[in-house]
Amino acid sequence: METILLALATLDTPAALIDLPRMQHNIERMQKRMDAFGVRFRPHVKTSKCAPVACAQLAAGAQGITVSTLKEASQFYADGITDILYAVGMTPGKLPQVLALRRRGCNLKIITDSVASAMAIAAFGNEQDEVFEVWIEIDSDGHRSGIKPDDPALLEVGRALHGSGMVLGGVMTHAGSSYDFDTPEALCAVAEQERLACVHAAERLRAAHLPCPVVSIGSTPTALSAERLDGVTEVRAGVYVFFDLVMHNVGVCTANDIALSVLTTVIGHQVEKGWAIVDAGWMAMSRDRGTQNQKRDFGYGQVCNLQGEILPGYLLSGANQEHGILSREGTPDLDIATQFPVGTQLRILPNHACATGAQFPEYHAVSENGEISTWERIHGW
Amino acid sequence: METILLALATLDTPAALIDLPRMQHNIERMQKRMDAFGVRFRPHVKTSKCAPVACAQLAAGAQGITVSTLKEASQFYADGITDILYAVGMTPGKLPQVLALRRRGCNLKIITDSVASAMAIAAFGNEQDEVFEVWIEIDSDGHRSGIKPDDPALLEVGRALHGSGMVLGGVMTHAGSSYDFDTPEALCAVAEQERLACVHAAERLRAAHLPCPVVSIGSTPTALSAERLDGVTEVRAGVYVFFDLVMHNVGVCTANDIALSVLTTVIGHQVEKGWAIVDAGWMAMSRDRGTQNQKRDFGYGQVCNLQGEILPGYLLSGANQEHGILSREGTPDLDIATQFPVGTQLRILPNHACATGAQFPEYHAVSENGEISTWERIHGW
Numbered sequence: 132m133e134t135i136l137l138a139l140a141t142l143d144t145p146a147a148l149i150d151l152p153r154m155q156h157n158i159e160r161m162q163k164r165m166d167a168f169g170v171r172f173r174p175h176v177k178t179s180k181c182a183p184v185a186c187a188q189l190a191a192g193a194q195g196i197t198v199s200t201l202k203e204a205s206q207f208y209a210d211g212i213t214d215i216l217y218a219v220g221m222t223p224g225k226l227p228q229v230l231a232l233r234r235r236g237c238n239l240k241i242i243t244d245s246v247a248s249a250m251a252i253a254a255f256g257n258e259q260d261e262v263f264e265v266w267i268e269i270d271s272d273g274h275r276s277g278i279k280p281d282d283p284a285l286l287e288v289g290r291a292l293h294g295s296g297m298v299l300g301g302v303m304t305h306a307g308s309s310y311d312f313d314t315p316e317a318l319c320a321v322a323e324q325e326r327l328a329c330v331h332a333a334e335r336l337r338a339a340h341l342p343c344p345v346v347s348i349g350s351t352p353t354a355l356s357a358e359r360l361d362g363v364t365e366v367r368a369g370v371y372v373f374f375d376l377v378m379h380n381v382g383v384c385t386a387n388d389i390a391l392s393v394l395t396t397v398i399g400h401q402v403e404k405g406w407a408i409v410d411a412g413w414m415a416m417s418r419d420r421g422t423q424n425q426k427r428d429f430g431y432g433q434v435c436n437l438q439g440e441i442l443p444g445y446l447l448s449g450a451n452q453e454h455g456i457l458s459r460e461g462t463p464d465l466d467i468a469t470q471f472p473v474g475t476q477l478r479i480l481p482n483h484a485c486a487t488g489a490q491f492p493e494y495h496a497v498s499e500n501g502e503i504s505t506w507e508r509i510h511g512w
Numbered sequence: 513m514e515t516i517l518l519a520l521a522t523l524d525t526p527a528a529l530i531d532l533p534r535m536q537h538n539i540e541r542m543q544k545r546m547d548a549f550g551v552r553f554r555p556h557v558k559t560s561k562c563a564p565v566a567c568a569q570l571a572a573g574a575q576g577i578t579v580s581t582l583k584e585a586s587q588f589y590a591d592g593i594t595d596i597l598y599a600v601g602m603t604p605g606k607l608p609q610v611l612a613l614r615r616r617g618c619n620l621k622i623i624t625d626s627v628a629s630a631m632a633i634a635a636f637g638n639e640q641d642e643v644f645e646v647w648i649e650i651d652s653d654g655h656r657s658g659i660k661p662d663d664p665a666l667l668e669v670g671r672a673l674h675g676s677g678m679v680l681g682g683v684m685t686h687a688g689s690s691y692d693f694d695t696p697e698a699l700c701a702v703a704e705q706e707r708l709a710c711v712h713a714a715e716r717l718r719a720a721h722l723p724c725p726v727v728s729i730g731s732t733p734t735a736l737s738a739e740r741l742d743g744v745t746e747v748r749a750g751v752y753v754f755f756d757l758v759m760h761n762v763g764v765c766t767a768n769d770i771a772l773s774v775l776t777t778v779i780g781h782q783v784e785k786g787w788a789i790v791d792a793g794w795m796a797m798s799r800d801r802g803t804q805n806q807k808r809d810f811g812y813g814q815v816c817n818l819q820g821e822i823l824p825g826y827l828l829s830g831a832n833q834e835h836g837i838l839s840r841e842g843t844p845d846l847d848i849a850t851q852f853p854v855g856t857q858l859r860i861l862p863n864h865a866c867a868t869g870a871q872f873p874e875y876h877a878v879s880e881n882g883e884i885s886t887w888e889r890i891h892g893w
Contacts (some may be wrong), residue, residue, distance in 0.1 A: 143582075143893055144558055144605070177833055197535040199795075199834045201524075220779040223855050224525070234540045244780050247854050276780050276789050278770065307832060399625050399657050408601065408657050414580075415893075417564045418799035418867055451688060452558055452866060453580045454656055473628050474604050486799055487835060490870070492892035511873035511893060512524060512796075 138435055139394060139476060145415035148478065148493040149506070150439060151498045154372060155391035156298030161354065161371050162191045168360045172215060173197050173347065175369030178485045180509040181494060182371060197367045201228045206509050208237040214511065216240045216347075218303065218367070220268060220276055220305070223251040230261055240300055244268040244278045249288045253295035263293050266345060267336075269304040271328035272321065277304060280332040289341040301345025302336065304329045305367070309352035313382050313426055318356035325353050330362035343464040355383045356377040373484035376433060380425035386433065386441055391488060392478040393432070394495075395455065397471045405463025406456050407471045411479055413450040417486035431455060432479035437479055447479055455479070515882030517818055520857060523884070525777040526796035528872040530860065531820060531886070532879045534771035535753060536568065542735065542752050543572045549741045554578050554597060554728065556750030559866045562875060563591040563889040565753060575707045578748045582609045584796075587890050589618040597621045597728075599684065599748070600650060601657055604632040611642055621681055625649040625659050630669045634676035646673050647726060648717075650685040651704065652709035658685060659715040670722040682726025683717065685710045686748070690733035694763050694807055699737035706734050711743035736764045740847070754865035757814060761806035767814065767822055772869060773859040774813070776836065777853045786844025787837050792860055794831040800866035812836060813860035820859055828860055 139148075165172035174188040177199035180393050185196055185207060195214030198204045202496030204215050205228075213236065217229070221241040232239045243265055256263045264334035267288055278285050293299040306325035312318050329348045336343040348360075349367035351374075360366070370377075373391040374384040413431065422429045431447035434457055445464075449456035457471070464470065471477070481487035487506060488494070496504045520529075544747070546553035551834075553571040558580035566577055566588060576595030579585045583598050586609075594617065598610070601621045613620045624630050624646055637644045648669055651658030652882040659666050687706035693699050710729045718726040729741075730748035732755075741747070751758075754772040755765040776792035794812065803810045815826035815838055830837035845851065852858070862868035869875070869889060877885045 143609070145893060219791065222777050222791065224777055228524070247852065251854070270782075275832060275837070276782070354579070394604055396603050398603045401651075401657070403701045410600065410603065413800075414865070414870060418801070418864075419794075420799070420801075426711070451656060456656070473626060473632070483799075486794070489795060490892075511871075512526060 132438060135497060136176050138497070138501045138503050139437060142394055142495055144396040144476065145411040147196060147488060147494045148392050148394050148496065149373070149494045149496040150390045150392070151258055151496050153388060154184070157371055157374060157388060157390060158188055158191045162193065164355065165366055166192060170360050170363055170441065171365035173365050173367045174372065175199070175218070175367050176203060176207065178369040178372055179488060181498065181506050182207065183506045185212060188372065196360060200512050201225060201232070202512050203509055204232055204237065204239055208232060208235070216266070218305070220244055221248055221252055223255065226252065226255045229263070230259055230354065233261060240264045240266055242266045242268045242303060245275050246284060246287045248289055249291040253291060253297050256297055257295060261342050263298060264298040264300040266300045266303045266347065266436035268331070269302050269332045270330050271304040271325045272306050272308040274307040280328045280335065285332055285335060286339050286341070287318060289336050289339065291442060293341050299336070299342050299500050300331045301343050301347060301364070302329055303345070303347035306348070306350050309350045310381060311379065312352070313380060315356065315382065318352050318382070321357055322357035323359070326357065326360060326363055333362065341440050352381050370484050373488070375484040376429045376480055376482045377421040377425065380422055380427055386480065389480045391484045392435065392439065392480050395477055395479055397473055397475040397477070399473060400468040402465065402468050404458070405465055405467050406458050407467050409447070409455040409457050411447070411455045412453045414452050415490055416447065416455065416479065416481055417483065417490050418449060419483040419486035421482040429482060432481050435480060436480040437476045437478065513819060515729045518672050519878070519882045519884050520775060523775055523876060525548060525775050525857065526792040527775040528869060528875045529773050529775050530754070530875045531773070533879050534769060535565070537718050537739045538752055538755060538769060538771060539569055539572045540547065542749060543574065543752050545889055546747055547573060547692035547735065551744055552746035554746050555753065555836045556580070556599070557584060557588065559750040559753055562868060563588065566593060566876070569729045569753065578750070581893050582606060582613070583893050584890055585613055585618065585620055585787045587857050589613060589616070594619045599646070599686070599888050601625055602629055602633055607633065607636045610644070611640055614642060621645045621647055622683060623647045623649045624669065625657050627668050627672055630672040631815060633670060633820060634678050635737060637678055638676060643679055645679040645681040647681045647684045647728065648713070650683050650710050650713045652685040652706045653687050653689040655688040661716065666713055666716060666721050667722070670717050670720065674722050679828070680723050682724050682728060682745070683710055683713045686785050687729070687731050687734050691762060693733070696737065696760060696763065699763070700739055703734035703738035707738065707741060707744055714743065732759060733764050745811045751865050756865040756867070757861055757863045758802040758806065761803055761808055767861065770861045772865045773816065773820065774868065776858055776860055778856040778858070780854060781849040783846065783849050786846055786848050787839050788848050789858060790828070790836040790838050790858065791834060792828070792836045793834045795833050796830065796871055797831060797836065797860065797862055798864065798871050800864040800867035802863040810863060813862050814861040816861060818857045818859065828841040870891065
């Protein structure tokens with residue numbers, strides 16, 4: 132621990148730290164669960180956007196990755212990962228980029244949820260003599276995109292793709308609404324709803340003599356709560372790799388599982404208010420206030436000491452661009468300047484790891500023996 | 513306009529657009545106002561973090577810049593800007609970086625609001641044989657950092673700096689609470705409070721035979737609302753260069769002054785809900801919901817057509833990482849798929865320009881004649 136503290140003291144703040152033993156534990160926990168179910172696991176790398184993190188997931192047994200942008204697809208392919216699902220609905224303007232990646236050898240799969248898009252994909256594929264692999268996005272909970280499993284459009288989309296020579300690779304869904312629950316019973320129910328919706332869509336396609344090899348579902352809460360995965364061939368999840376305070380409130384991790392934190396330095400005080408001012412504002416933490424409407428509101432983050440131990444009751448209660456306001460819940464800590472003098476280094480656990488990570492060009496990955504590696508992450512589109 | 517539309521059609525989405533005629537108008541409006549008051553203007557470049565934007569501000573008459581990170585200081589100095597104020601309280605760990613920049617010729621000024629920090633700066637300066645220029649941060653509204661103008665600590669800090677051979681450059685404050693008001697009367701009052709606090713602090717220092725050449729105040733709302741600036745030597749402001757929906761609600765700009773928008777593409781629909789799904793989610797817009805508690809809540813942004821004309825009532829009502837939900841306020845637009853077919857390009861005005869800009873590695877600056885320049889921005893620390 133002494134070695135780690137000395138190493139951290141050399142870093143400029145704010146900095147994004149990955150606790151590698153925690154990350155590895157999170158990766159193994161999910162992979163073991165998926166292995167026990169006998170399904171493939173395809174992590175969503177939009178959380179880390181970082182090649183060494185994705186490599187650790189693949190090394191543990193993951194098969195392929197999910198990405199949220201074509202820039203991720205391009206960069207992870209450059210890093211040697213070939214089996215990639217781009218899990219945002221395809222729009223015609225992005226097809227040339229998809230084509231270019233596939234021509235370079237990337238096994239990039241795309242998704243759609245409308246006849247119009249399916250026809251545009253097929254037309255462009257036929258024009259370019261390219262057989263795109265397309266999965267149909269299913270709406271399992273009404274939270275965003277996708278075709279309802281019972282919608283007649285499902286078969287129309289399937290026929291538009293299969294009938295025009297594209298590969299109809301399967302169906303996929305994401306129960307994003309699982310983030311709104313916080314009991315094991317409710318999470319089990321959402322997981323089962325997600326499974327049933329996707330399996331039902333697959334059965335309808337097959338009954339109509341359309342191929343549907345892949346049935347892909349997932350979100351971190353449902354992946355960790357599902358009691359059965361019959362009919363499912365693969366699961367996707369992203370934020371489990373780091374976890375965060377939102378997931379802690381959902382109930383699928385403890386605060387001590389959270390592998391991402393922001394290293395910050397105390398730069399001043401307002402003693403009569405019980406405030407310490409730190410150099411992690413919203414530019415470092417992100418503006419994500421995901422715990423605001425959950426059972427416990429952590430402000431802009433939970434304060435930990437440099438060792439990473441939680442300091443109960445101390446939160447980042449406010450944030451400007453480069454200033455965070457650190458205070459104690461309830462009665463102000465009028466001794467805060469003595470407790471956290473100027474120059475004190477602290478770690479802040481984030482509300483939402485995907486949003487906080489995105490604020491940084493790189494992570495500092497801290498191993499058990501105190502070695503710190505700088506890992507670049509992908510920014511932009 | 514036709515040329516602009518053709519040029520925009522070539523961009524990958526989401527993309528951050530700067531409307532250059534609007535930006536230039538905003539720059540000139542502020543500079544003319546400051547010139548009329550006869551005060552120096554030192555723009556805060558944390559909004560754009562972009563050299564060509566800062567150069568346009570300096571070309572219009574600004575003198576020096578304000579930065580929020582030492583990375584900005586370093587990069588803007590590399591771009592040829594030498595007069596730089598780092599407006600976040602100095603912590604001892606960052607002094608070596610400040611020293612290195614000053615040794616390379618950067619006229620970098622730092623700030624403090626405590627005796628402990630002032631003594632640490634002086635000790636390091638004396639040890640390194642460097643005369644740091646330090647300004648004292650004043651708290652004019654209780655919103656964050658700074659010494660209250662009447663606090664005895666003000667003179668202690670002044671003496672700690674001046675008495676140990678550092679340059680006591682002046683006093684500075686930022687009335688961040690001005691963002692909470694939305695009437696000209698209230699904004700005038702906050703501006704006057706900001707001015708009085710800073711001038712009073714300067715007078716106390718001078719009465720104690722301490723130097724205080726600079727009296728620096730500012731925020732976009734107060735800079736645009738102040739009726740007098742007697743005793744003030746310079747003003748700082750940042751977001752005015754682009755403006756945003758928060759500033760529109762505050763009342764210091766119109767929606768048609770907003771120079772930053774996010775170019776996005778429609779990727780799907782949920783017709784029965786009146787939703788169009790676009791490829792600008794919170795990763796593009798940021799998680800900033802600054803209008804949430806203002807007189808008008810714009811969700812994640814105001815929707816405009818590709819020409820930049822506001823489409824009244826259409827907002828980005830929800831956002832996931834790479835998905836935005838576009839809908840009409842009030843009754844759902846059940847014709848939304850016809851109105852905005854897949855592939856339609858739109859522009860979204862952001863809640864908070866500083867936060868939205870930070871999500872992008874570069875801006876696409878669009879001139880009046882449709883030329884598009886790619887301008888890099890600074891990311892990280």
